[in-house]
Amino acid sequence: MxxxxxxxxxxxxxxxxxxxxxxxxxxxxxxxxxxxxxxxxxxxxxxxAAPRPTATPVADIPGLVQAPSPPSGEHDDNLQISFGELPPFGGPHNSVWQNCGIYVNPVRPEHAVHALEHGAVWITYQPDLAEAELSALTARVRSRNYVLVSPYPEQRSPIVLTAWGIQLELEDSADERFLAFLDAFEQGPQTPEPGGACSGGLGFTTGS
The missing domain is CATH 1.20.5 (Single alpha-helices involved in coiled-coils or other helix-helix interfaces)
Structure with a gap:
């Protein structure tokens, strides 16, 4: 080659x-x-995965108290929560929720807490609250669907607003923080089960 x-x-x-x-x-x-x-x-x-509810919803309301972490929400039908200086704002509760509305007698905390889990705001007042103040309070919330109002024995403040993991103590409902709390936390971002029922549970009210 x-x-x-x-x-x-x-x-x-x-x-x-x-x-x-x-x-x-x-x-x-x-x-x-x-x-x-x-x-x-x-x-x-x-x-x-859906984000878990946080314990720090956005709300600039002076005096607001928040749980350091999201409360647990286990059901315990044998649970009985004692009345104290302040209503509970989360934790274990009864599997039957308290219906939203206006009550003239105290309601069981373990049922009311379940309503908080559904996005309700629980407004409690001292049993000896002046009648004029009570009338003003109920007038301010009567048109709302996710509000529960009841007297609370041994409560240390005249009025307390409670949502899931959040609480505010007030002297009267004329305080601008009263409506600010309702606007922020009725079915607010802290709600573990938004849209959950607030009727068809336990209790009869004077109307809502």
């Missing part, structure tokens, strides 16, 4: 080898692209 033919054959072999290398590289890159696209499709198909 002449030297010229040998060189030509070597060149053809080199070209074939280079073409084969580029084919391997192209195939590998194509495989990477396919895998990346598949991973993106799988990620898009997986539903994102």
């Amino acid at each position: 002449s030297k010229r033919r040998m060189l030509k054959k070597q060149e053809e072999t080199a070209v074939t080898s280079n073409n084969r290398q580029w084919w391997y590289i192209g195939g590998a890159l194509g495989g990477v692209v396919v895998i990346a696209l598949f991973a993106l499709m799988v990620q898009a198909a997986v539903p994102t």
